[in-house]
Amino acid sequence: xxxxxxxDKTTASGGEDFDGLRLRQVxxxxxxxTAVDDLDLDxxxxxFFALLGPSGCGKTTTLRMVAGLEIPTSGSIxxxxxxxTFAKPYRRPVxxxxxxxxLFPHLDIFENVAFGLRRRRKSDVEAQVNKMLELVExxxxxxxxxxxxxxxxxxxxxxxxxLINEPQVLLLDEPLGALDLKLRRSMQIEIKxxxxxxxxxxxxxxxxxxxxxxxxxxVAVMNRGVIEQMGSPSxxxxxxxxxxxxxxxGQSNLIEGAVTHRSADLVTVDMHGIGVSIPVARAHADGDxxxxxxxxxxxxxxxxxxxxxxPGNSVPGGVVTDVSFVGVSTQYLVRxxxxxxxxxxxxxxxxxxxxxxxxxVELSWRPEYxxxxxxxxxxxxxxxxxxxx
Amino acid sequence: xxxxxxxxxxxxxLGLLVLAYTFIPIAVVVLxxxxxxxxxxIYRFDGFTxxxxxxxxxxxxxxxxxxxxxxxGLAATVVATILGTLAAFALVRHDFAGRSASNLLIFLPMAxxxxxxxxxxxxxxxxxxxxxxxxxxxILVAHIMFCLSFVVVTVRARLAGLDDNLEQAxxxxxxxxxxxxxRVTFPLVFPGILGAALLSFSLSFDDFIIxxxxxxxxxxxPMYVWGVAQRGVPMQVNVVGTVMFLxxxxxxxxxxxxxxxxxxxxxxxxxxxxxxxxxxxxxxxS
Amino acid sequence: xxxxxxxxxxxxxxxxxxxxxxxxxxxxxPFYSLLATSLYDPSGSDFRGYQMxxxxxxxxxxxxxxxxxxxxxxxxxxxxxxxxxxLGYVLAYAIAFKAGRWKNLLLVLVIAPFFTSFxxxxxxxxxxxxxxxxxxxxxxxxxxxGPDGRLLATPVAVIAGLxxxxxxxxxxxxxxxxxxxxxxxxxxxxxxxxxPVVGFFKVTWPLSLPGVVSGTLLTFxxxxxxxxxxxxxxxPNQRMVGSVIQSLFTDANDYPAAxxxxxxxxxxxxxxVLVYIRRAGTEELL
Numbered sequence: 001x002x003x004x005x006x007x008d009k010t011t012a013s014g015g016e017d018f019d020g021l022r023l024r025q026v027x028x029x030x031x032x033x034t035a036v037d038d039l040d041l042d043x044x045x046x047x048f049f050a051l052l053g054p055s056g057c058g059k060t061t062t063l064r065m066v067a068g069l070e071i072p073t074s075g076s077i078x079x080x081x082x083x084x085t086f087a088k089p090y091r092r093p094v095x096x097x098x099x100x101x102x103l104f105p106h107l108d109i110f111e112n113v114a115f116g117l118r119r120r121r122k123s124d125v126e127a128q129v130n131k132m133l134e135l136v137e138x139x140x141x142x143x144x145x146x147x148x149x150x151x152x153x154x155x156x157x158x159x160x161x162x163l164i165n166e167p168q169v170l171l172l173d174e175p176l177g178a179l180d181l182k183l184r185r186s187m188q189i190e191i192k193x194x195x196x197x198x199x200x201x202x203x204x205x206x207x208x209x210x211x212x213x214x215x216x217x218x219v220a221v222m223n224r225g226v227i228e229q230m231g232s233p234s235x236x237x238x239x240x241x242x243x244x245x246x247x248x249x250g251q252s253n254l255i256e257g258a259v260t261h262r263s264a265d266l267v268t269v270d271m272h273g274i275g276v277s278i279p280v281a282r283a284h285a286d287g288d289x290x291x292x293x294x295x296x297x298x299x300x301x302x303x304x305x306x307x308x309x310x311p312g313n314s315v316p317g318g319v320v321t322d323v324s325f326v327g328v329s330t331q332y333l334v335r336x337x338x339x340x341x342x343x344x345x346x347x348x349x350x351x352x353x354x355x356x357x358x359x360x361v362e363l364s365w366r367p368e369y370x371x372x373x374x375x376x377x378x379x380x381x382x383x384x385x386x387x388x389x
Numbered sequence: 390x391x392x393x394x395x396x397x398x399x400x401x402x403l404g405l406l407v408l409a410y411t412f413i414p415i416a417v418v419v420l421x422x423x424x425x426x427x428x429x430x431i432y433r434f435d436g437f438t439x440x441x442x443x444x445x446x447x448x449x450x451x452x453x454x455x456x457x458x459x460x461x462g463l464a465a466t467v468v469a470t471i472l473g474t475l476a477a478f479a480l481v482r483h484d485f486a487g488r489s490a491s492n493l494l495i496f497l498p499m500a501x502x503x504x505x506x507x508x509x510x511x512x513x514x515x516x517x518x519x520x521x522x523x524x525x526x527x528i529l530v531a532h533i534m535f536c537l538s539f540v541v542v543t544v545r546a547r548l549a550g551l552d553d554n555l556e557q558a559x560x561x562x563x564x565x566x567x568x569x570x571x572r573v574t575f576p577l578v579f580p581g582i583l584g585a586a587l588l589s590f591s592l593s594f595d596d597f598i599i600x601x602x603x604x605x606x607x608x609x610x611p612m613y614v615w616g617v618a619q620r621g622v623p624m625q626v627n628v629v630g631t632v633m634f635l636x637x638x639x640x641x642x643x644x645x646x647x648x649x650x651x652x653x654x655x656x657x658x659x660x661x662x663x664x665x666x667x668x669x670x671x672x673x674x675s
Numbered sequence: 676x677x678x679x680x681x682x683x684x685x686x687x688x689x690x691x692x693x694x695x696x697x698x699x700x701x702x703x704x705p706f707y708s709l710l711a712t713s714l715y716d717p718s719g720s721d722f723r724g725y726q727m728x729x730x731x732x733x734x735x736x737x738x739x740x741x742x743x744x745x746x747x748x749x750x751x752x753x754x755x756x757x758x759x760x761x762l763g764y765v766l767a768y769a770i771a772f773k774a775g776r777w778k779n780l781l782l783v784l785v786i787a788p789f790f791t792s793f794x795x796x797x798x799x800x801x802x803x804x805x806x807x808x809x810x811x812x813x814x815x816x817x818x819x820x821g822p823d824g825r826l827l828a829t830p831v832a833v834i835a836g837l838x839x840x841x842x843x844x845x846x847x848x849x850x851x852x853x854x855x856x857x858x859x860x861x862x863x864x865x866x867x868x869x870x871p872v873v874g875f876f877k878v879t880w881p882l883s884l885p886g887v888v889s890g891t892l893l894t895f896x897x898x899x900x901x902x903x904x905x906x907x908x909x910x911p912n913q914r915m916v917g918s919v920i921q922s923l924f925t926d927a928n929d930y931p932a933a934x935x936x937x938x939x940x941x942x943x944x945x946x947x948v949l950v951y952i953r954r955a956g957t958e959e960l961l
Contacts, residue, residue, distance in 0.1 A: 069560075089560040090560050090561075090562075090563045102555050102558035104555060104573060105577070106576045115559070119568060165563070400768060400769050404765055404768065407765055407766040407769075408781065410762075411839070414803065414839070415788045417803060434802075476693070478690050479691035480691070485687040485688055491695055494695060494698055494699070495698070497702065501896065502940065504902070504916075504917040504920050505709075505900060505937050505944075506705075508709055508920060508933060509705035509708060510705045513708040515930065516711065534698065537697060594792075597793065597794060598902075611794050614798070618798065629792070629795070634787070637787050638787055641787055644783075
């Protein structure tokens with residue numbers, strides 16, 4: 001059904017007969033502003049692909065170029081081997097679910113959904129529309145106008161209207177943004193279910209990292225017109241290759257350190273006097289300095305000298321400065337001897353005690369969870385979603 | 390405290406008072422349509438009669454003038470609406486040198502005194518040697534001229550408010566540019582075009598100053614009323630006035646009813662049936 | 676920013692040309708004819724033809740002979756505009772802030788009476804303000820009017836008629852402007868210790884100024900050139916310049932004088948409008 005694409009940073013490895021959606025060196029500039037910068041992307045047929053990034057990163061522009069609503073300044077787009085770079089939107093086997101739904105207000109739901117079929121002069125329109133309305137469970141609303149429907153219903157109409165044309169690629173432009181949380185969750189599951197059923201390629205654009213990780217097989221993180229990293233959600237999360245990805249997906253502690261030794265399978269780093277080691281596969285920095293990264297939920301917190309069940313890199317000398325009880329977990333801020341405050345998330349399993357503000361603690365983590373990032377990158381990149389320009 | 394109530398509602402009451410004031414002359418028009426005047430020269434209510442309504446064309450020249458006004462109104466409306474709609478599309482959807490100059494040109498007639506526009510048109514006609522041929526066609530030309538601006542402004546407002554995502558969605562759904570226009574753009578702009586046409590007709594029908602200067606021997610309804618104002622006004626004039634008022638009220642109410650119908654069903658959308666996901670989760674929980 | 680936003684190329688021109696051409700031919704060019712006509716030798720006539728002698732004295736003669744109606748028109752128009760502003764502001768404010776869901780209906784009701792013929796409405800005012808009518812009688816009873824006092828054939832009636840007939844031109848732009856004001860701004864001013872009156876002058880009025888400016892322009896300009904109200908409701912003492920121009924054309928057949936007077940009126944109005952716009956744009960009004 002869907003393929004998990006293990007990709008290196010930006011380029012794809014598909015061969016000459018690649019029959020999915022391929023973007024090659026696609027650039028889009030608006031005057032002096034470059035929205036999409038030399039983008040390369042291979043999306044295999046039948047996959048659920050997410051394009052994730054903060055607002056302004058170029059993901060919507062990329063989507064619109066695939067739809068034909070924008071023309072690339074340079075580069076090419078091919079679908080199933082056919083070059084569609086300059087093809088008009090009405091000549092591409094691609095359909096879009098718009099962020100604002102863009103339902104035709106003067107037509108009822110039935111005619112909205114039937115629109116594409118009628119333009120292509122398909123026969124048997126009524127049967128197909130009814131079937132599609134059943135799929136999205138809006139049969140009883142068929143003769144209503146869009147304004148009479150709720151947001152969630154409108155969203156499903158937009159989806160039905162696009163899907164009914166069986167496009168080779170279905171594009172979704174942040175379609176769930178206007179829905180409330182509960183509805184969004186159920187729609188995420190439903191869209192994923194539908195993609196499983198129909199088997200077409202879905203390309204989903206969003207700024208919500210949870211949404212991307214929940215729904216997609218493959219996620220590409222975009223920032224300022226380029227793809228930072230592409231891979232499966234767990235790949236991106238557990239082994240980020242840039243500070244942007246490390247901060248944009250979930251949260252990361254980034255601690256500066258000096259590389260002391262490189263062997264065949266380990267990189268040893270002096271982190272403010274404390275030695276830590278990182279597997280080579282998770283070290284994405286050359287040079288003699290780097291950011292040691294570790295996710296807060298992977299950090300174990302214990303009393304001084306306590307024997308932690310996962311012996312690993314041990315970092316003593318911490319003082320708890322903040323304790324937040326979040327129900328599922330307790331989140332600590334721990335000030336380390338070098339002044340940095342590290343985040344520690346401890347799941348409230350009930351097995352471990354809670355620490356109090358001011359307590360002296362020792363932190364520890366398994367080396368296989370840490371990663372090493374290029375020191376020249378901004379440690380705060382991607383940290384504030386939406387604040388990025 | 391009544392003082393409080395008055396203060397809170399003072400503005401509203403004053404506003405409604407002003408509104409009522411605008412209807413007073415209309416009430417008089419309606420009343421006078423049923424008037425049986427004792428003397429042709431004294432304009433006051435003397436007695437009730439249905440005579441005027443039953444014999445609207447008692448003065449044949451009034452109905453003739455009425456006919457003229459309707460003819461000219463329809464012709465001017467058709468031409469002004471077509472030309473004005475095209476111009477509105479040009480101004481909203483297209484980029485070209487001289488857009489701001491065009492906008493100014495469109496706006497100026499709306500802000501010019503009618504006597505000046507009428508005078509200059511007359512000067513033009515005379516200078517072109519048409520001084521002896523003033524009539525239907527010169528009136529029509531003048532009417533189209535001043536209706537154009539109003540049509541452009543009305544259609545332009547409607548067009549500018551159109552969500553252009555809709556046209557992109559149409560093209561995404563295999564509609565060619567021509568299909569997009571006729572199936573999406575035009576239906577959505579149409580209410581504006583219709584409103585512009587109605588506005589145009591009433592402007593043309595009601596015009597006196599420009600028409601009078603350029604009419605020659607032709608008489609339109611406003612000219613007729615002006616003429617009889619000195620000689621003695623037949624009450625049928627008020628019948629026409631009342632009918633016009635009723636028609637406009639009818640159009641207003643029809644439009645209002647339609648939009649209220651739509652709002653009503655908006656307020657109570659039928660609740661969405663449970664999604665498959667919701668059903669599945671209920672099943673899983675049990 | 677999309678490629679589909681504004682299309683360049685010839686199509687824009689093609690769409691615009693018909694309307695623009697019509698306006699150029701029948702709005703712009705006529706002014707040139709008017710100017711030319713105003714410089715004809717007045718001793719010519721419609722019948723024998725006119726000689727162009729660059730007779731600038733036509734202007735001085737027109738001013739000499741007709742400065743009274745000219746000034747009178749400006750005064751009547753000005754007063755009527757102020758009254759319209761007062762009444763119109765109350766009405767627009769009431770509809771914008773106090774009408775709730777009746778907003779649209781009320782708005783249309785404001786315009787509805789004005790779809791009845793201008794002349795027929797004004798005739799009604801003749802009846803309402805008649806010497807033995809209710810209004811005069813009431814005013815005499817409360818001694819606002821002497822026992823022989825009348826309203827018709829006085830400036831009061833003319834200005835009242837002007838105010839009534841041009842009210843919608845004031846209300847609609849005012850409403851458009853006032854409606855845009857964010858209610859929360861007024862709430863905020865109240866939160867900051869301003870009483871409603873201060874709140875009005877410091878918040879509402881300044882924010883509604885664009886509407887005030889366009890409303891006053893759209894009212895003043897046509898009001899100055901109107902003469903129907905003066906003719907039907909006034910006496911020769913209230914004669915307005917529009918009436919003079921009209922009779923110079925049709926009765927006296929003195930085209931050069933009529934054209935000259937028309938040009939003077941236009942220049943005056945344009946000049947006043949420019950000064951007004953500049954003042955309204957740059958000054959901070961109280």
